[in-house]
Amino acid sequence: MTPAFAAVMPPFDADRMHAAYAVDVVDSGPRRGTFCRVNMVSSLDGAATLAGRSGGLGDPEDQRLMSVLRSHADVVVVGAGTVRAEGYGGAAVVAEDAAWRAARGRAPQPRFALVSTGLGLGPDHPFFARALERPVVLTSRSAPPDRRAALAGVADVIVAGHDDVDLPSALAELAARGMRSVLSEGGPRLLGALAAADLVDELCVSIGPLVVGGEAGRIVVSGTEAPRDMRFVHAILGERMLFVRSARDAFAPDASVQGVD
Ligand SMILES: NC(=O)c1ccc[n+]([C@@H]2O[C@H](COP(=O)([O-])OP(=O)(O)OC[C@H]3O[C@@H](n4cnc5c(N)ncnc54)[C@H](OP(=O)(O)O)[C@@H]3O)[C@@H](O)[C@H]2O)c1
Numbered sequence: 001m002t003p004a005f006a007a008v009m010p011p012f013d014a015d016r017m018h019a020a021y022a023v024d025v026v027d028s029g030p031r032r033g034t035f036c037r038v039n040m041v042s043s044l045d046g047a048a049t050l051a052g053r054s055g056g057l058g059d060p061e062d063q064r065l066m067s068v069l070r071s072h073a074d075v076v077v078v079g080a081g082t083v084r085a086e087g088y089g090g091a092a093v094v095a096e097d098a099a100w101r102a103a104r105g106r107a108p109q110p111r112f113a114l115v116s117t118g119l120g121l122g123p124d125h126p127f128f129a130r131a132l133e134r135p136v137v138l139t140s141r142s143a144p145p146d147r148r149a150a151l152a153g154v155a156d157v158i159v160a161g162h163d164d165v166d167l168p169s170a171l172a173e174l175a176a177r178g179m180r181s182v183l184s185e186g187g188p189r190l191l192g193a194l195a196a197a198d199l200v201d202e203l204c205v206s207i208g209p210l211v212v213g214g215e216a217g218r219i220v221v222s223g224t225e226a227p228r229d230m231r232f233v234h235a236i237l238g239e240r241m242l243f244v245r246s247a248r249d250a251f252a253p254d255a256s257v258q259g260v261d
Contacts, residue, residue: 004085008238012064014096020234021065021204021245023072025180034175036182037202038191039069040219044209047216048188053085057208061238064094066185069204072099073110073183075136075174079190080116088112089126093134109133111179113154115165115190128154134178138170167197192222200248203230207242 008016025035042048042056050056066214070076070092078088093101093107098108113136114127121127128135129150140161151157156177160169171182184194194200205219228248237243 002098008061008236008243009226011240012061012065012238014068014100017065017068017236018071018100020236021072023181026029032254034171034180034182035201036171036194036199037069037073037204038186038194038200039066039108039204039206040186040191041206041208041214042219043209043216044207046218047212047214048186048219049216050210050212054186055086057210057212058206059208059238059240062206062208062241062243065206065238065243067093067097070110071101072181074179074181075113075183076114077115077174077182077184077190079187080114080118080121081189082185082187083114083121083127084124085125085187089130090132098256107133110183111136113138113169113174113179115139115170117143117150117164119143122147123150123154136174138165138173138183140165164193165254167193168198171199186219188217188219188221191220195220196222196224196226198228202227202233202245202247204246205244207244209240209242 019029023035025033026121037127041054041062043057048054076092086090093109093110101110110128111130111133112131114121117140119139135155139157139158139159140163141159148157159171160166160173160174169235174182183202230248233245233247235242235244
């Protein structure tokens with residue numbers, strides 16, 4: 001397979017991006033019938049944040065691509081640290097992508113799933129209070145029972161693992177509920193845990209043309225090195241940012257059918 005490289009002509013071409021990021025959850029491969037894509041943003045020098053948040057690294061095209069990627073997911077999985085820092089709540093996809101999904105027989109909006117053991121986000125947090133689809137909470141047996149009970153009123157609570165959330169079990173539970181196409185938006189510690197458990201089938205990185213310096217962390221944080229080989233699928237140059245899609249071998253689609261030329 002030859003990676004495809006292309007310049008995206010402004011304005012943002014949503015149809016082309018939907019084709020370039022199509023997901024096919026095949027009933028084969030290492031984990032039959034499930035698929036986990038991760039979407040992150042980075043500076044040129046590998047910073048995952050600018051002034052403590054990812055937003056300053058991106059741009060409107062990156063935001064628009066995020067909606068496209070969410071459109072291909074049944075569920076968008078995020079760690080509690082990201083929800084706290086980035087302020088999740090409300091629609092996952094823009095109206096055009098909601099219509100794109102509805103035209104394909106899917107709910108207009110994917111669901112959001114929160115990964116948390118501490119369950120410090122209460123039912124009144126916008127993540128729950130402003131949700132358009134009933135959210136999911138992925139937690140573990142060590143979570144505070146009163147907080148778990150409070151969230152059960154506003155979300156489907158899935159308990160997997162004892163201390164940390166057992167991510168392979170959590171993804172299997174999502175799949176058993178019909179959520180087979182997973183998009184995770186991090187953050188770095190959740191991505192580290194997903195990578196350590198060998199659950200990252202695709203890593204999409206939006207690279208902003210700036211050098212941050214300082215001591216910002218990387219997009220993957222984990223206790224030990226655990227190298228995972230990926231294969232480049234495409235790199236698309238937008239007005240300002242570079243959008244790189246990579247996949248592990250078993251999931252790498254043939255670039256020639258991706259509509260990237
Ligand atoms: N560059 C990017 O694309 C990007 C993307 C997302 C976030 N960020 C940035 O990253 C920073 C947050 O980083 P982070 O690493 O703390 O975020 P994170 O991975 O979203 O959150 C970590 C928290 O998620 C929960 N968690 C994650 N994995 C878990 C597991 N296996 N089991 C149980 N709980 C788990 C825990 O929450 P509890 O403490 O509630 O148990 C943990 O404290 C923010 O500054 C944000 O802006 C950058």
